[in-house]
Amino acid sequence: MAAAARPGEIRKRHPDRSGSRRLASQWTESPRHSTGDASALGRSAPRPSPGRHQPRIASVVFTGIIESVGSVAAVTEGPSGRTLAIAAPFAGELVPGQSVAVDGACLTVLTLNDGTFSVQVGASTLARTVAARYGVGAAVNLERALKVGDRLDGHLVQGHVDGLATFLGARARGETRFLDFALPDDVFATTILHGSIALNGVSLTVNGLHGGGRCEVAIIPYTWEHTNFHALGPGDPVNVEGDLIGRYVRRVVENGRALPGREGRVHAS
Structure with missing residues (x-):
């Protein structure tokens, strides 16, 4: 990778x-x-x-x-x-x-x-x-879609949108722009600091997580200019897909995993 x-x-x-x-x-x-x-x-x-x-x-x-x-x-x-x-x-x-x-x-x-x-x-x-x-x-x-043999330069994105996030606004610090989004509860629950998230199909790194389901990402000028982020206004919805691995981990944690010959759930020791 x-x-x-x-x-x-x-x-x-x-x-x-x-x-x-x-x-x-x-x-x-x-x-x-x-x-x-x-x-x-x-x-x-x-x-x-x-x-x-x-x-x-x-x-x-x-x-x-x-x-x-x-x-x-x-x-x-x-x-x-x-x-x-x-x-x-x-x-x-x-x-x-x-x-x-x-x-x-x-x-x-x-x-x-x-x-x-x-x-x-x-x-x-x-x-x-x-x-x-x-x-x-x-x-x-x-x-x-990704071709076999290509470098995976972003992260695994299925194209299965989890729901809508809300664009809250952007602020500039030097050449970098910091964008804030309010995430759906289920997506926020599987999102980690410095993990991956796809917003309107763009692979981004989570720069900050805050109360109220707020997620911050930082983008460079090239990303701002060559995606539709620059057309967003506060309150606009965007497609969000949470990290694939995080979703599977959450399912295992919530539901447990049955083991042969044993009843109940698997709990962390």
Whole structure:
């Protein structure tokens, strides 16, 4: 695993693995993403023929290293949710069935059209993400799934949003900005100082934890400029995904683990 960066710093992909990828990863768009298989941890298989539908695989994973900031080009309401058309620099490299994290929410590419890709957002996802608020022109953080062999420059992000955090405000200290967010109770319970958290899909280091569920992160100017954080105002909701390991640890602690031949729960000695 790559060495940790300073709190809030978006870390670089290794040039040998990432080609020339840019934006939040600090490299230009990557030819490594030109293959189209949305397989378990990326796209190691040969690119399918154009137009071939690829089934979504459930074990896709992201890193929280934002590739680009896209823009919502169209919103269509339907009986089972919303369909979004999103303009993105890498839209021409996608194929139907691939997974893209949109503000950290894993969504499946449906169609492609002239620099845009479309995704459908179901009712359950709308209920727990900012996708319900998107209008035409909304800026969205975008990341394609991790490819096998890539460096894990951020942290493991499933794209399964836990809920909505609330942006409380930002303050500058030199070139660094400190952003405060109010986290949902269940996410705050598994968040640790200097641990990882994904906010609008961005992998960040927890810089401080305070009363009332307040979480502080510190970000560098590059992150501020190359994500949609700079467009946030106090009170705005953001998608939050807590640390994967923390969630599993909490489940073990709360529920215990049954051992063969023994009753009850396992308790720390």
